[in-house]
Amino acid sequence: MFAMxxxxxxxxPAATPLRLAGVTKRFRIAKREITALGDVHAETxxxxxxxxxxxxxxxxxxxxxxxAGLLSLDxxxxxxxxxxVSTEALKVQGMISYMPQRFGLYEDLTVQENLDLYADLxxxxxxxRSASYTELLHMTGLAPxxxxxxxxxxxxxxxxxxxxxxxxxxxxxxLLDEPTVGVDPVSRRELWQIVDxxxxxxxxxVLLSTAYLDEAERCDEVLLLHEGQLIGSGQPEAFTQTMAGxxxxxxxxxxxxxxxxxxxxxxxxxxxxLIQGEAVRLVLDEGTTPETIQPPGxxxxxxxxxxxxxxxxxxxxxxxxxxxxxxxxxxxPPSGGSSTAMRAxxxxxxxxxxxxxxxxxxxxxFTVKRxxxxxxxxxxxxxxxxxFRMLCGLLPATGxxxxxxxxxxxxxxxxxxxxLGYMAQKFSLxxxxxVLQNLHFFAAAYGLRGARRNERINWALSxxxxxxxxxxxxxxxxxxxxxxxxxxxxxxxxxxxxFLDEPTSGVDPLARRxxxxxxxxxxxxxxxxxxTTHFMDEAEYCDHLVIMAQGRILATGTSEALKHAARxxxxxxxxxxxxxxxxxxxxxxxxxxx
Amino acid sequence: MLARLLALIVKEFLTIxxxxxxxxxxxxxxxxxxxxxxxxxxxxxxxxxxxxxxxDQSSYSRDLVADFAGSPTFQQVAVLHSPERIRxxxxxxxxxxVLDIDPRYTRDLLTNRPAPVQIxxxxxxxxxxxxxxxxxxxxxxxxxxxxxxxxGGVAPLARLVSRALYNPNLDSHWFxxxxxxxxxxxVITLLVVGLSVARExxxxxxxxxxxxxxxxxxxxxxxxxxxxxxGLVEGSVVILATHFWFxxxxxxxxxxxxxxxxxxxxxxTGIGLMISSLATTQQQALLGAFLFMVPSIIxxxxxxxxxxxxxxxxxxxxxxxxxxxxxxxxxxxxxxxSFAMLMPDYAAMAAxxxxxxxxxxxxxxxxxx
Numbered sequence: 030m031f032a033m034x035x036x037x038x039x040x041x042p043a044a045t046p047l048r049l050a051g052v053t054k055r056f057r058i059a060k061r062e063i064t065a066l067g068d069v070h071a072e073t074x075x076x077x078x079x080x081x082x083x084x085x086x087x088x089x090x091x092x093x094x095x096x097a098g099l100l101s102l103d104x105x106x107x108x109x110x111x112x113x114v115s116t117e118a119l120k121v122q123g124m125i126s127y128m129p130q131r132f133g134l135y136e137d138l139t140v141q142e143n144l145d146l147y148a149d150l151x152x153x154x155x156x157x158r159s160a161s162y163t164e165l166l167h168m169t170g171l172a173p174x175x176x177x178x179x180x181x182x183x184x185x186x187x188x189x190x191x192x193x194x195x196x197x198x199x200x201x202x203x204l205l206d207e208p209t210v211g212v213d214p215v216s217r218r219e220l221w222q223i224v225d226x227x228x229x230x231x232x233x234x235v236l237l238s239t240a241y242l243d244e245a246e247r248c249d250e251v252l253l254l255h256e257g258q259l260i261g262s263g264q265p266e267a268f269t270q271t272m273a274g275x276x277x278x279x280x281x282x283x284x285x286x287x288x289x290x291x292x293x294x295x296x297x298x299x300x301x302x303l304i305q306g307e308a309v310r311l312v313l314d315e316g317t318t319p320e321t322i323q324p325p326g327x328x329x330x331x332x333x334x335x336x337x338x339x340x341x342x343x344x345x346x347x348x349x350x351x352x353x354x355x356x357x358x359x360x361x362p363p364s365g366g367s368s369t370a371m372r373a374x375x376x377x378x379x380x381x382x383x384x385x386x387x388x389x390x391x392x393x394x395f396t397v398k399r400x401x402x403x404x405x406x407x408x409x410x411x412x413x414x415x416x417f418r419m420l421c422g423l424l425p426a427t428g429x430x431x432x433x434x435x436x437x438x439x440x441x442x443x444x445x446x447x448x449l450g451y452m453a454q455k456f457s458l459x460x461x462x463x464v465l466q467n468l469h470f471f472a473a474a475y476g477l478r479g480a481r482r483n484e485r486i487n488w489a490l491s492x493x494x495x496x497x498x499x500x501x502x503x504x505x506x507x508x509x510x511x512x513x514x515x516x517x518x519x520x521x522x523x524x525x526x527x528f529l530d531e532p533t534s535g536v537d538p539l540a541r542r543x544x545x546x547x548x549x550x551x552x553x554x555x556x557x558x559x560x561t562t563h564f565m566d567e568a569e570y571c572d573h574l575v576i577m578a579q580g581r582i583l584a585t586g587t588s589e590a591l592k593h594a595a596r597x598x599x600x601x602x603x604x605x606x607x608x609x610x611x612x613x614x615x616x617x618x619x620x621x622x623x
Numbered sequence: 624m625l626a627r628l629l630a631l632i633v634k635e636f637l638t639i640x641x642x643x644x645x646x647x648x649x650x651x652x653x654x655x656x657x658x659x660x661x662x663x664x665x666x667x668x669x670x671x672x673x674x675x676x677x678x679d680q681s682s683y684s685r686d687l688v689a690d691f692a693g694s695p696t697f698q699q700v701a702v703l704h705s706p707e708r709i710r711x712x713x714x715x716x717x718x719x720x721v722l723d724i725d726p727r728y729t730r731d732l733l734t735n736r737p738a739p740v741q742i743x744x745x746x747x748x749x750x751x752x753x754x755x756x757x758x759x760x761x762x763x764x765x766x767x768x769x770x771x772x773x774x775g776g777v778a779p780l781a782r783l784v785s786r787a788l789y790n791p792n793l794d795s796h797w798f799x800x801x802x803x804x805x806x807x808x809x810v811i812t813l814l815v816v817g818l819s820v821a822r823e824x825x826x827x828x829x830x831x832x833x834x835x836x837x838x839x840x841x842x843x844x845x846x847x848x849x850x851x852x853x854g855l856v857e858g859s860v861v862i863l864a865t866h867f868w869f870x871x872x873x874x875x876x877x878x879x880x881x882x883x884x885x886x887x888x889x890x891x892t893g894i895g896l897m898i899s900s901l902a903t904t905q906q907q908a909l910l911g912a913f914l915f916m917v918p919s920i921i922x923x924x925x926x927x928x929x930x931x932x933x934x935x936x937x938x939x940x941x942x943x944x945x946x947x948x949x950x951x952x953x954x955x956x957x958x959x960x961s962f963a964m965l966m967p968d969y970a971a972m973a974a975x976x977x978x979x980x981x982x983x984x985x986x987x988x989x990x991x992x
Contacts, residue, residue: 418830421830421834422833422834423830423833423834438834443836443837443838444836445836446834446835446836447835447836449834451830451831451834453827453830453831454827455826455827457826457827457828457830457831458826458828459634459637459638459826459828460826461637461638461641461642461645462634462637462638462641466634466637469630470630470631470633470634471835472630473626473627473629473630473631474627474630474631474832474835474836474837475835475836476626476627476836478626502641518831528834
């Protein structure tokens with residue numbers, strides 16, 4: 030109780046599912062102390078879905094584990110329905126269920142056996158089981174799959190089974206740690222329906238963490254975390270409403286969208302400028318009117334108001350915290366490629382990849398033009414990573430042709446690989462090496478030497494603002510800086526073609542914007558970019574999209590065209606996610622008809 | 624081209640040496656192992672506890688007991704007055720041997736008949752039982768020779784004068800510690816190299832270098848040279864300790880020794896890289912390294928002679944680089960072999976190195992899933 034001495038804690042009704050008072054947790058990593066959570070005060074309301082929103086490293090999982098009593102607090106107090114977690118952890122654990130990011134399913138047991146196991150572990154009486162099994166299986170749509178091994182389920186089905194196992198003993202407070210990460214949009218919607226159902230029907234309180242900002246709008250209330258600080262809390266509509274009248278679509282005749290975005294980003298009075306299809310989506314600074322936006326060198330700028338989004342507010346809050354706007358990307362346009370300008374950058378014809386009996390990629394064909402940003406979209410297991418790896422020459426194709434800059438990289442001489450840059454999903458860097466040592470290594474690996482090498486390393490240090498971290502060990506860098514370093518390493522040799530595999534997963538919205546600014550500048554300079562992503566809004570930045578499912582191409586086209594195809598009376602203005610889901614539904618409908 | 628190779632090698636050393644934990648792993652455990660093996664591993668027996676059941680109780684029998692008690696091999700810990708306790712003493716491992724002198728010992732001795740003495744040993748450890756019997760036999764043989772000489776008896780028909788070349792005292796440390804040179808070099812090289820590709824696979828950096836213009840051969844050299852250097856440096860530390868700390872003579876030429884060590888480390892590096900390319904995680908690589916390590920030590924002749932193994936297993940040892948380097952190291956420490964004498968060992972290790980390194984290089988790309 031002494032921790033409470035200096036903070037007033039008025040008595041509250043015990044029905045508050047979760048009360049955080051001055052919650053602080055620090056970790057020591059390699060002699061540095063990191064504050065995972067700093068003095069967080071918050072309360073949640075009963076019978077609602079509370080979203081814990083923030084990018085990777087914000088402290089979401091730490092908070093979840095503290096509430097579940099799996100970590101001990103450094104300072105402060107956490108109460109679950111009025112019970113102190115630090116002193117009565119067992120009692121609290123009786124009231125909650127916690128589904129961690131990677132739920133411990135036994136992959137060699139069937140769906141039914143997993144349910145039985147968790148029922149046994151939670152001591153659910155035999156008599157109650159059949160009723161709750163029926164309900165859980167119905168709710169999760171897993172009823173037809175009870176005898177399937179858990180390891181054979183898709184990512185989304187695994188998450189649903191994990192949720193079912195968590196719910197075998199219905200808790201008063203349900204903790205879900207990023208249940209939708211790595212799950213395709215269709216399964217994401219289904220998971221949300223289950224969560225909504227739980228809250229409405231069973232009156233459960235839910236604390237759900239997510240890094241997807243669009244999911245915040247589905248929560249009843251949100252807690253915004255950033256770098257261990259609570260930067261906002263309340264109803265998501267209230268957040269979005271504060272941005273009313275500040276969001277616009279911008280068009281300017283004769284100005285390419287990327288150029289327009291670059292100019293607008295640097296224009297005073299603009300908080301945020303993003304490419305959305307053929308337009309640039311603008312968020313203005315507070316108190317700025319559309320008329321005052323005068324980007325230099327652009328005439329005839331037309332702004333039409335659009336509905337604000339939750340992400341706008343988050344970016345606004347982060348900008349307010351960080352102060353400065355990111356500088357405009359200054360990547361020099363690469364010189365190469367002029368002689369081969371007429372040749373397609375990437376050509377894929379009837380490409381097939383089989384692993385044993387399983388066909389991961391099934392007879393796909395597409396062409397990527399030079400200087401284009403080309404997006405490869407799809408759920409987990411759709412075959413986009415396999416396609417990506419075949420293009421990079423990391424995996425042999427079973428059949429079909431593929432040419433990157435005129436070469437099949439699997440067979441071509443090593444020098445042919447010198448034309449492409451590659452940035453992997455996990456920002457593959459040598460964690461034990463310093464920033465400078467990583468840059469030196471990749472410069473040498475691409476055959477740069479002497480003055481040229483020094484010049485490029487200096488370019489990387491200044492362009493990506495890595496100079497202050499030059500001697501820092503890469504492993505200890507913040508995620509956003511790891512991403513910058515990975516991109517710097519991939520661009521060391523000024524490639525003509527850049528491969529990006531989910532390049533922005535987990536980084537905060539500001540870092541994502543900065544990253545895309547650089548990519549846009551590269552594309553303007555003639556670099557061809559092939560990117561895979563599961564952020565549907567990032568698909569909007571691409572010139573051309575391929576949507577894959579079950580190894581096949583469902584649709585190709587611009588994001589505008591794809592969205593247009595999904596338009597209906599029920600959905601007059603579909604988002605990219607709506608378009609994606611419509612395509613998947615149409616596909617599975619066809620399959621059933623066939 | 625050389626610049627790229629150099630960068631790969633520098634990178635490899637930095638990943639191993641920049642982290643204080645992995646630095647410690649390279650220095651600490653091998654030194655501890657060296658000390659433990661160096662002091663603990665020995666075939667020699669000293670201070671074997673034994674009990675005396677002297678039923679004769681004469682000055683002659685006491686002389687015989689004194690011969691045993693005075694030898695550095697044996698240590699008398701009990702005197703028995705009845706046969707009942709013999710079994711319980713051995714069962715409880717308080718003694719390894721009981722010297723049972725018959726009541727007729729003096730009588731038979733003085734009447735020039737063979738005097739009966741019984742030695743009872745604990746046969747549960749057959750190896751040390753044999754050694755104990757051997758030592759006991761030596762003591763009794765020399766005692767009876769002594770007796771014959773002083774009592775004008777007939778000299779024995781032939782007298783065995785044995786002289787051991789290279790290890791005159793047959794000190795088993797001289798046999799075992801040079802073996803540790805090979806053992807520790809193998810352990811360290813296998814761990815350093817075996818984890819290196821798997822670690823990069825886990826971190827995704829292996830893909831990253833596969834998409835650079837580096838060729839598989841560059842990567843192979845870049846991966847194996849650091850392992851080779853680290854293995855040789857560790858080996859040298861053990862060689863120095865063997866000579867200067869454990870006082871094992873180093874008679875042979877360093878050139879012969881290091882030719883063998885180099886070829887051995889190259890072969891082990893190749894095997895380590897093969898294991899590493901097959902593994903997708905560091906855990907698998909570690910498991911693979913141990914799956915190779917244990918049989919390779921047993922099949923090397925490190926502790927038990929290869930000649931004692933079944934013929935089929937003896938053929939299997941041909942694939943084991945450690946088998947050959949043990950010959951080289953032991954010969955070089957205790958003898959003065961010429962290059963020609965060691966050529967079969969060198970050739971075998973060189974062949975193993977070529978095959979395993981080539982296979983590893985092929986697996987790099989093959990196993991890129």
